[in-house]
Structures are given as C-alpha cells and as structure tokens.
Amino acid sequence: MEKLKFSFQVKPTPDGKSNYIAITSIFTQDEKVFLVPEEYQAASLHKHILTSKAYATVRNSLKKRHQTRSVWIKTTKDILETYFDEAENMIFQDQFLEEITQGQLAAINKNNSEDPMVKILEQLVDDQQNKEKQSIKKLADKFVIEKFDGRNISASHWMEVFEKECARFELVECEEKIEIFRLFLERTCTDWYSSMMIKHGFQSKWSEWKSNFLQTYANKGWSTSKYALSFRYQSGSLLEYAIKKERLMLEIRKTIDHGTLIDIIAAGLPDFITERINKEEVEHTSDLFNELGKLEHLVTKKKFIKKKEDTKPVKENCSICEKLKKGVRYHSEDSCWFKTRINNEKEKEKKQIKLINNAELECELQYQDPKN
Incomplete structure (x- = not known):
C-alpha cells in the first residue's frame, strides 16, 4: 500500500x-x-x-x-x-x-x-463565535492589566499577568491570544508586534510569540533591581511611597517573603517615622500601611502666607522744583513739569555768555596795535 x-x-x-x-x-x-x-x-x-x-x-x-x-x-x-x-x-x-x-x-x-436541528445549532454556535470576535475590544477593557511599553514593568511579570487574564476570560485559542495581545502594547512594542505578524501571522503558535517576547524584552541588567532597592521616601505621602516600594520589589522578586519585604520598605523611611512603629506588631505589609496612614500628619507640610514687606523705594525731592521755588515735591527730575522751562533758561544763559564773550573779544581787537 x-x-x-x-x-x-x-x-x-x-x-x-x-x-x-x-x-x-x-x-x-x-x-x-x-x-x-x-x-x-x-x-x-x-x-x-x-x-x-x-x-x-x-x-x-x-x-x-x-x-x-x-x-x-x-x-x-x-x-x-x-x-x-x-x-x-x-x-x-x-x-x-x-x-x-x-x-x-x-x-x-x-x-x-x-x-x-444540526443546522440551527451550528448557526447559533457560529453566531456566538462571531459575536465574541467582534467584541474583542470590549473584552480587552475588562482585563485588569496595564499596557506594556517595554520600560514600565518587568516583561516576565507582565506576561504572567496577561496569561492569567486570558485564562480568566477563557481565551484558550492561540489566535485569540495573539489578536488581543496587540491591544496591550504601546510605543516601540507595536513595531515588534507588526514584525512578528509578518514573520509568523495568526496561524502560528502562542508559545512562539511568548518566547520571542520574553527574549526581546527580558531585563538583562541590574538597573531595575538597583532602582527598586535604592528607592527611598523623599516627600509627600508615606502610604504612596510604601505601596510603590512594594510593587517595585515584587516585580523583581515575586517570591520574596513578607518579613524581608517589610524590612526593605521600612529601610527607606525616615528614622522619626520607624521609631514610632512597633516592628513586632507588623506581620504583613497591610499592617505597615495601616501604621503609616496614622503617621501621615507628621510629614504634612503646612503652608504659611508671609506678608510682603514694604519695599517701595524712597523718593527724593525734585531739585528743579526747588530752583524754581515751587516747593518741596517728591518726583523724579525726568518727569518734572518744569523740566522744559529750566532747560530753556539754561540755553538762554549759554547764549548770553557767548554774546558777552564775543563783545569783549571784539573790543580787544579794536584797541590792539595793528603793528602787532
């Protein structure tokens, strides 16, 4: 055969x-x-x-x-x-x-x-499947996951959350996962998706997409870990700091135990805050968050409105008004009403002096000996 x-x-x-x-x-x-x-x-x-x-x-x-x-x-x-x-x-x-x-x-x-009967059942099933495919965007809105841009979160942690959400909404087919995957990518990740679509298409296996995604966006350096460990409280809300610190630590080490996580969060707090918290009573991070909520008043900044000091410049009396005997007036000489008048008088004085000097010179020339 x-x-x-x-x-x-x-x-x-x-x-x-x-x-x-x-x-x-x-x-x-x-x-x-x-x-x-x-x-x-x-x-x-x-x-x-x-x-x-x-x-x-x-x-x-x-x-x-x-x-x-x-x-x-x-x-x-x-x-x-x-x-x-x-x-x-x-x-x-x-x-x-x-x-x-x-x-x-x-x-x-x-x-x-x-x-x-078979035709009716088949048609109902097909209609239901088409309806589900058309509402893929509405289904994506129900996913409890933030969009991935390649920098905001650990790729492995994000992929784990994404697959859990797919399982929660019974998205088991490879094509369904690949289709809805696109709706949660941003920035340069959309270019990566387009390249994968050209190379593999919808008919490929989801495991190929997942493996390529993790290899492309895996965090191969220590920058994320160093940032998470060195992140400390600077200002603002104590509770906001603690929640962000917890998220950063869980992203780099999901299996970290509660005690170590609490110690690392507390290490980034000011001493005057940790001195008011009894460590033996804090067994979970929620206990620490509760204690920090009670101490928020210690870091709340109160704003006081300061009265502005009188910084008005001291005006000097006008010399033009004094010369013209107009009384003591406090304004600048440039804005004085009598500035033009005083300037005209000065011009007249200069002309009179010039005429007098010319007359004296003429007289001297008349009496001077011509032989000289």
Whole structure:
C-alpha cells in the first residue's frame, strides 16, 4: 500500500466554544472506504499523520468550522503498522474500522448537512463565535492589566499577568491570544508586534510569540533591581511611597517573603517615622500601611502666607522744583513739569555768555596795535 487518502474536517468541541481537526474516514487505492469512530477522530490521536508535510498544508487550509479536505498521504512503515494488522485489515488502536461504500458515505454526509436541528445549532454556535470576535475590544477593557511599553514593568511579570487574564476570560485559542495581545502594547512594542505578524501571522503558535517576547524584552541588567532597592521616601505621602516600594520589589522578586519585604520598605523611611512603629506588631505589609496612614500628619507640610514687606523705594525731592521755588515735591527730575522751562533758561544763559564773550573779544581787537 503506497498511499492512503484521509478525509479531514473541522469540528466543534462538545462545549461548542472552540474547534478541532478530525479525521473522519480513510480511503484505500482500491476505492475502499473505512469510517473512523468519533471517539478516535481527533487528529491529535494520529501522531504519524501529524508529522507529515501534507498535514501541515491541511492545517493551514482549514480555517472555518465544517470545512473538509481529502488528501493522499504517502505511507511509511509507521503508518502501515498503525492502520493495518498482519492480515492487512484496516484497524486503529486495536479497533477494526467499519467499511462502507462511497454511496453510503455520501448519504451520511448529506444527512448530516440537511438535518435542520444540526443546522440551527451550528448557526447559533457560529453566531456566538462571531459575536465574541467582534467584541474583542470590549473584552480587552475588562482585563485588569496595564499596557506594556517595554520600560514600565518587568516583561516576565507582565506576561504572567496577561496569561492569567486570558485564562480568566477563557481565551484558550492561540489566535485569540495573539489578536488581543496587540491591544496591550504601546510605543516601540507595536513595531515588534507588526514584525512578528509578518514573520509568523495568526496561524502560528502562542508559545512562539511568548518566547520571542520574553527574549526581546527580558531585563538583562541590574538597573531595575538597583532602582527598586535604592528607592527611598523623599516627600509627600508615606502610604504612596510604601505601596510603590512594594510593587517595585515584587516585580523583581515575586517570591520574596513578607518579613524581608517589610524590612526593605521600612529601610527607606525616615528614622522619626520607624521609631514610632512597633516592628513586632507588623506581620504583613497591610499592617505597615495601616501604621503609616496614622503617621501621615507628621510629614504634612503646612503652608504659611508671609506678608510682603514694604519695599517701595524712597523718593527724593525734585531739585528743579526747588530752583524754581515751587516747593518741596517728591518726583523724579525726568518727569518734572518744569523740566522744559529750566532747560530753556539754561540755553538762554549759554547764549548770553557767548554774546558777552564775543563783545569783549571784539573790543580787544579794536584797541590792539595793528603793528602787532
């Protein structure tokens, strides 16, 4: 037997929430048809078929529920031993397969497709699945997780939370996880997502995406750990400091014990705060948070409004007004009303002095001896 034809079909799981690929029948080269029992139809049970190149193409071809493909697969020694006994009877997992004619197979397929109840149920399931896919963004709004930008949180910790949220909303299919994964990425992470989509697409396995994500954004240095350990209280709320310190420590070491975590948080507090807290009474971080809430008044800054001092400049009396005997007036000489007048008087004095000097010079020239 050089080759066998296997009929593949996409079938719904018993709960109707997901699909699986099934092998429904097997054809031989002499046109014999053998039915595969329903409990043995899952392709995952036929391990030697899964490893064939033909199955990889079939998996990429079957994308919707109830789609079918019939493919010839070249037999190997393992395939022959799996589906034939020593007498060349068709078997699978110690079960003899039922032989039927091709006419009977066509009738079975027709009955299954024309059953009105089956059609109604299939339509309801398809409608429900389409509705769930359309509301993927609404479902993402219910996720209790912050968006990842490559710098705000540990990649491994974030991925752990993301997978827990997927499990909480029963997102088990690889395609569903890959699709909703995009809605929680920001900044350069969206470029990484686009590159992965070009290389792998929706039909790839989620494990490939997860592994690549952790390798790309894994924190390979000590900067995060050093920042978390050196983070200390500077100002503001004591409770806000303690909560942030706890988050930073849990991101770098999730398995840290309560006692060590409390000691590290307390080490970053001022001495006058820790001196007022009884360490023996603090068993959990919530106890420490409660104590810090009672001590908030010690670090609350009170704002006092200081009265502004009178810094008005002392004005000097105007010298122009004094010269003109206008009384003692306090304003600048540049803004004095009589500035123009005093300037005009100064110009007149300069002209008179010039005329007098010219007259004296003329008289001297008249009485001077011309011989000289």
